Every structure is written in structure tokens, then in C-alpha cells.
Amino acid sequence: MSITLTVREYARLTTSHVAHPDLDIAQVSPTVFDWLCDLNASFSQAGAALVQVQDRRWLKLDNYVGALESPCGTRIEILPKHFEQGDCIQQSRTLLRRMIQASLNLPAREVGAASLQRFDAPLTEWVMGRFLEALDHLVKRGIRFDYHRVEEEQPYLRGQLNTVRQMRQAPSRRHQFQISHDVFLPDRPENRLLKAALGIVCKATQDPSNWRLAHELRSLFHDVPVSRDIAQDLKQWQHDRLMAHYQPVKPWVELILQQQTPLAVAGEWRGMSLLFPMERLFENYVAACLRETLASGATVSAQVSGEHLCIHRDKQVFQLRPDLVVEHNGKRWVMDTKWKRLDSEMKGKHYGLGQADFYQMFAYGHKYLGGEGDLVLIYPRRARFQDALPVFEYAPGMRLWVVPFDLELGRLVCGDAVSLPFCSSHVDGSV
Template sequence: MYNITVREYARLKRTDHPVQQNPSMDFAEISPSAFEYLYELNQELAEQGQQFLDLGRNTSELKVKNFVGVIETPCGTEIEILPKHDSALVNRAQSRLLLVKMLSQVLNLSQKDSGLASIDQFKVPITEWFYLQFLQALQKLYQIGIRFDYQKTDEETLFLRGQLDTVRQIKKPVTKQNEFSIRHDIFTSNRAENRLIRSCIDCICKRTQNSDIWRKAHKYHLLFAEVPPAQDIRQDFKQWKNDRLMSHYSEIKYWCEIILGQQVPFSVKGNKRGKSILFPMEKLFEKYVEIRLLNQLEKGAKLESQKSSHYLAKYEIDQTTKRIFNLKPDLMIEYLCQQENRKKFLVLDTKWKLINTFADENFGLKQSDLYQMFAYNHIYQGHQSDIVLIYPKHAHFGQALQPFLFNIHPTLGGELQPKIWVIPFDLELDKLDIGGLSISGLFA
């Protein structure tokens, strides 16, 4: 197994003799077979509207986009992609710990179960971290008890039990009349859920490079020895039951889907051989901020994500009004404005980009992002309230910028002065850095 670790926007260069240890997280060398696989996988995902790679400086280079996770190629190359949360080069352990913390929060894992303390001991820790989560979920499941089920079976025996299959018995030749054709039920653990768990155990035993994880997986391999692995993974997932008696299987199902390459939330996955678990960092950051902001809201305030009640335009066709270009701000807060004694709305949008307060007069902000904020403010708020852009905090963006004023035409309400706030989100303290003020108090 050839393991490399890079971060977002790193360059992957094709070479016949790749270096085993890549000193930089922004550049790595990969084999021609790994390069071809990544290129084909990216083309396949492009047809689905998802791409995680761009062409680099020449035809022998690929550039990673803003995706994090793990890609495994059929030739044995495993690429770990970590978040680029600072403009300066940071060590792998810091980036890895940040990714695991965000995934643990978004996937609703407790700190005790997420393995944050031991994550930097693994050679390819993100992959091993997924394995560890599965084994912890399996331990809880086994303590409660695995489910058995009755399964019909047909047998030829020398004694009679169950139900005699008279049709088969009559059709037997004389030389076989001493045997009984019977049909009966057996109480077995061979059911779809347990077959998928067995397949995950086999996968971990085969792929893990950590001795502790291998030992734990091998213990369950022996305990599930009577359960055959899944022959048709997709069909077994369709047969997975979610009734009351199977409620304790709900947690492990998610990790089975990840390890066996099934669809997981906001991830991308191709159909080609090899496993890929990729999370769009923009979506991961958005969800993480949403969860953390819930702890900063004042009493009575409500937070809603991906509100999609308004459209940018509409047109008439066949005497029917069609709405197009749905406007979906990342977050919207409804709160009580004390000064006006009425409810107001505050639109917030997250951007996983490293802006630089020392870069130029625009601070590295994109004009298209400001256009987007203007549309949100006009459609959702009628320019009656401010709007917020949230970026990750780092060395070159340590505090909120002075708010920008929208240039509102007089016919739209020129006396109004809505502001665009550009505020950092501290990923260490897990909160908006707004000087200790409340969200509604600052933007009231």
C-alpha cells in the first residue's frame, strides 16, 4: 500500500518512480496507474455534475479541488486529502484533527466515541478512523445482541422433522425412498444486516495497517464466523430492516455504507473499482457552522438552513408562471428586534475560502459573492436588515472587517443602509469571532 497525504488544492504529478514520502502537503507524486484511475473517476463524476480534480499545469498533473477525505486506487495507492484551513503550511496532525473534529460533529458522534485523542497515531488515520468508528458501533451492537431470524430450508434427511414435502417425496426414485424430503425453519444469524457487517469486518481485517484495529476486527471475525459475507451488497442494503426490533442496528448501518462504498451524506462516489470517501469542504464547513451557531443564539431565536422559498426570476409560458433560479442562503436566523419590537430575519452565508485582510482593497473577496449577497438581501429581506458572510479564521483574517454598505438605488429605498458583515469563524473555539457580542445584538 502506497500512502500519501496532501491538502486541498494540492498538485498530483504523474511519474514512473513516485517518492514514498511527500515533504509538502501541496504536492505529491503518484504512479501512472493511479493517475489514470483518478482521471477516469473524475470524468465519471463530471457526468454526474461533480468533480474533485482539475487539470494542472500540464497533462501530467492533476489539481485537487476543495474536497477532503480518502481516495483508494485499484493499484494500492491511498490518498488522504486534508483541509487547507490556513495559508501557512501546517503539520498533518493539526489538519487531520480539525477534519476529524468537524466530521465527528456533523456525523453526530460524541467526543468519547470519535477517537480524537488517538487519531494522530495512525499512518493513514482518516481511513483508520472510519474503521475505528465501525468497530465501536459493532461493540455496542454486540453487547445488546445481534438479531437472528427464521429461515426456511429444504433438506433430505433420514429422520422426519418439520413438514414433509409430499410432492418431492413422491417424485423420488425407489433407491431414495429411505430419505425424507422435509421443509422446516432454522433460527439463524444469516440475514442481510449481519452479512453486510461481516463484509465490513473482512474489509477491515484485509486493509487496516493498525495492529490494534486488526486485533479488534479479527475478534469479531471469529464471532461472525457462521455468517457468510454479502454476495450482493446493494440488494442486502435494500433488505436492511429499520423496524423497532432493529433500532440498535441504526448506528452501524451508516458506517457499513461508508466502508462498503455506498452513498453517504454530501459525499461523492464513483462506480469504478476502488473506494473513495470525499466530502465537499464547503458543505462540511456550512453544516459545522450551523451546528455550532445553535449554541450562540439568544432565547427565542430560530435558525433555519437552506431556506428555499424565493426565486430570482419568473416567466410566463403557456399561461403558466414558471419560477427559475432558486435562491438558497446557507443559514437564516429569525429573531426579535428589541428596538422595533418585531421579528426580523438575518441571512448568513458560509464560504470555505481563505481571505486576506492584507491582500488588496477587496481583501480577497470575490465580486460574485457580493452579487449573491445583494440578491439574498433584496429578495429575502427587502434591504431591511444586514447580511453576513462567514469565512474561516486564520493568520491573515483574525477579526471582522469593517462592514460594507450596500449601494441602494433611491427607487429601491436609498435611505436604507443595510450592511455586509464579513466575520471569521474560529474553528478552535467553535464560534463566530464578533467580540463577545450576541448575533442579534450586533445586527439589530
């Protein structure tokens, strides 16, 4: 029987007994503990860190959110560390889903009463449920078939006779015909990927309604062969008019097959595991929300890389990559997102701001704005950081604004401070 463990970023895990487990401290089995250590070693080889090993009995999670499934069946759900009051689990799950859906541009749909009752399910069940709903809708509209050329030997004529092969047959086999013909089959890259994702869902889901629907749909893909190369099949996914009804399900297929997640769990064990670096997820979420609220004609560019810090031996070195650049009517704003808690009352400690971030923004201002304009640092809004901080001035004409972003509303909160080009419906201070 599988176990589901719900924690949040930077939680501590131990094999020892925990008297009062919560979202920040929990007990895991020695098997899961060792598996996390091995998984962290593979992450470290790729330049990332999943956990911090404090000693032989304690692990501290890093800033990844999502879900992990161990080979022994234990599921670890990791939520964002943002809410402090109320039902933190349900609020965090709702926030995480909203951020993933906006960041990966997943198709949205109207939420009915039935889905609201299941909205407190873990992330993996939510992803699988949305995939099954999209697949069920696709199946009702019809699965696409394609013609495949078949060359075979039969005692009857069908299609075209291969005269060369027929003439080369031994006299004792002249009663057999060498023929080639077309067969209308569901063997397409799109259907092979759907079957692969459906196979994962059938094994991973623990929700009764998901399990029932998954096995009903699986029987409809009985004649579809298994995908031998998922990456190649994804490249061959067609987007023409006849395949338009396949498009809503594609993002969920890519998510389940772990091809589009910012970080997927690699290795022999491929359970239903989805991990997202919270810094990158926050950046993508802010960018997606800004694109919806900016005025017509304004553009948002992510990870711009046109400038370098200096030149060495006629070569540009130390590339500068701000998270976001907003442009409108010839004016430019350079922004960076930081998934960190600020405290507007900690004036003596500079509100919890990092000096290195200010040096970084100073370089952005000189290289991307020519030493004159507005720079913006964006942090998540919380109880102790409700409004934009007083402006920081690098020099006359170059200013740095530190503003909160409302995660629940998906809006930048900057009041009248930063003259960003937002729609007229968002000029009341909560952008």
C-alpha cells in the same frame, strides 16, 4: 507494499523528481498519475472535477479532502488547507475528523489515552478504527438473529409436514419427508452490511491493532451471508427498540460502504477512498455547530429553496438557495458559507471578497428578507481574519456582515455586530 502520500487542497502532483516535497507539491508514480486522470474523467461526467491537468506531467488537486486509494496500493491523504504554522498535518487531521463527525452526525465517544496515541493516523485508519470499536461493543452485547422458514426433504419429521408435496412423491421416495420449519439464523440486513464493511476493513487496514481486531470480529460473522444489494439492505435496517444497540455502528457502516459521503469514488475499483467537497463540508460543519449554540426556540435550516429570482411566462425561474437560514421569534437571518481565505488588511482589494457573492446576497436579501434585515457571509477564521469586517450596507435597513468562524472552537466570531439569537453562554463575542 503500499505507499501513503499526505498533501492538502490544491496541491500539485507530478511524475518528475521533487527535490523538497511538502504538503503543496509531491511526486507520484506514472501509474497513480494515469489513474487520477482516468478518475477525473469519470468525475467530470458527473459535473465535478477532482484534479486540473496542467500538462502531461503535472496535476493540481481541487478542493476535495479525504483519502484516495489507487489500485496499485498508493494512498493519497488530502487535508484541508487551513493551518500554516506548527504541526500542520496533525492539526489538519484533527480538524478534518471533527468536521466530518459533526457534519455527518457520527456518534462521539470519550477519548482515552490509547486513542490519543493513535490520533495521528490517516483519515481512513481513523474511520476503520472507530467502526471496529463500535462493532466490538455491539458484538459484546449480542448479534441479533431472526427466524427463517426452510422447506426441505429429510428422512425424519421436523416442524410441519407438507402433506400436498408428500402425497405427490413417487412410491420409491415415501421414506423421505417433505417438511418446513423455522431456523434461527443471523441472516439479517444489518448483519449482512456489517460483514460487508468488515470485509473492506480487513483488506484495507494497515494498522496492526485494527487488523487483529477486524479478523477476530470477522470470524464471528462466518455464518452471515454476503450482502447482494447494499442499498436495499440499508433501506431495510430496522430502528426498533430491540435494535437500539445497532444504531451507534450504522453511520460508520454507511461511511465505509460509501453510501453517505458527499462524493464517493465509483467504478470497479472500490478501495478505501473517502472524498468530501470542502465547501459542502464547511457548510455542514457550520450548521451543526450553530444548532448547538443557538438559543432555545431558534432554528437553522440548510439549503432553503422557497424563493426564485424572477418569473418568466408565469413560471418561477432561477431558484435561490442560501446555505443557511436562522429564524427566531419571527426574525430571519440569511447566511452563506465560503471556504476561502480572507485578509482583513487588504482593504484596497476588498479583503479578497468576490463581487458575485455580494450580488447573490443582495438577491437573497430582497427575496427572503423583503429588502430589510441582516445577511451574513461566513468565512474560516485565520491569522489575517480574526474579527468581523465593518458592515456593508445595501440600503437603509438591509445590511451584510462578513464574519469569521473559528474552526477549532466550532463558534461564530461576530462580537456585538450581528444580533443572532445565541445562548447566554456564548454572548462574549466568540459565539
